[in-house]
Amino acid sequence: MATRRGFLAGLASLSLPGIGWADVGSPAWLTAGRAGEDYVLHGLGPAGESLFAIPLPARGHAAAAHPSRAEAVAFARRPGTFALVIDCFTGALRHRLTPPGGRQFNGHGAFSADGALLMTSEVVAEGSQGRIGLWETEGYTRIGEWGSGGIGPHDMKRLADGRLVVANGGIETDPADRSKLNIDRMRPNLALLSPGGEVLEIAELEPALHQNSIRHLALVGGGVGFAMQWEGDPAEPVPLLGLWTPGGAPILCPPAPEDAFTMQGYAGSIAASGGRVAISSPRGGAVMVFSDQGAPLATLRRADICGLAPLGTDFAASDGGGGLWRIAGDELIPLRHAPVAWDNHMVPVG
Template structure:
């Protein structure tokens, strides 16, 4: 039942002017980073120019953009206990979200199609059991939660029909220092939830790949492309890209043998262009980005130090790196677009 405080907060939020993304320059992406000793969130144009910059209290990870209003939810680097609802016109913190006692945000979130619901990736701190937190967005009060279907959920993506795909990474971590506690027994999975939170489908990788943690997602046709991080023998080359359409088995997409170790077993971000025929996969530790076609065939590998963020913008792809660079990316390789004094962090989040 809604409390009087929540009701009044909702009224107050409803009374605030609703600013559209056009009124803040129609940014194409959101990106967190470090500027000197400060942490910030930027809105970037399609060409990588900063349209706004908002301070954060600590290092950010990913963000979620409201589908119509110029509101961004900035998530703390995992595991974190804050998520800030930011007014991208004024820079004001509209709300500071805190998970229930014993819970931690896990770096990602997604809005419902109409923007009325925010869904957040969370873990129970002791044991890393996964949850999806539910927040109404009139006053950003918590209204419930769903089980994520696994341990250590990270990225979540809403499909066009309202269903939610969860990347359950499978790793149990120490709630304080993030020490990995179960790499010998971890079982990552992809879980499909209904718009009401019911489990509709779930798939795991083959037994010999149970240490390939499923971390990040990009919408791809009727399903998702997914990025993985290998927790097994570093001398064994393993695919970091997979494709999944609910109702079918996941498809892994290894590069050629000569490229098997290029990413050092680590995929940080993933993006699929609007046409669905190009997939970018980044590895900051390796300083490599790989390009695949829409069915998972390797096309090329390009080197760029600390490349990490990836997003679909317009008909193409955009990348960011830890030196402040913003790049176009495609079959012709990397094209420099802009450079900022902010050192970009893990992710580049497309607004549409």
């Protein structure tokens, strides 16, 4: 015979289904932008349509999408001191994350596969030593931190086995005005961290390229593609795309000779799709597409283009003039135009 206590225990064990991404229209990407004087975070469908737009208090940079809940964490343009946990169904601000004293967020974050942990890229304001902040995601309480393995961490990507690759840009910045303090001695790297935060491996570029800041990452095979920003002599063209599989050395991917100066030393975003890798440059007004082995395939030109993400086996791209594009082969095909100055990144959902 069932008891009242057993009945109540049974009720307590039930978990009602939460609001998932399908409940907000199944967005393909999250991206920040500016509409007039207002900053917003949009959820975009695969045809470029805006499914929701949520106000931000200042310019955003990237976001992190919870793997199951319709919940996003929007990060301030780095270095910043806010990260907003947003309910994308209601638009409500659930939590406002603030780094510990003397720290700054650095524009990116990532969830664990089960969504229980949020990892945030951070710097110690004085000296720019890197940290990965750890936050549980029921109440978004900070529960610890890891060393990032370098100076100035920016993007990070979780590999399929739970290890984390961190792009340590190598640049020490002034905490007040973001001026760069160590260009002559910077040492960017890629750091591989265990699921428990132990630094397992560090990969550096050859000494002649120590001013090539490693900024953004995309998963490519069992490793990553990485996009760089050159802080050296602008008259010296250098590769801005690299490939790295842990256990090996980084492989640099130069463009076709005629495109050596096209990107003007600046790759702002990266994506991988359909056996190809693309990098973008708002400064150069171009997207370059490579094979996933690093061979240059195409260069496409569009003013102020930067955001990149997979779109099926093609790519999606966004620009600062409100354009959203499909990159298919060597064609840039219009998807949609919006009265929004899109910011640097298109973050895949799911």
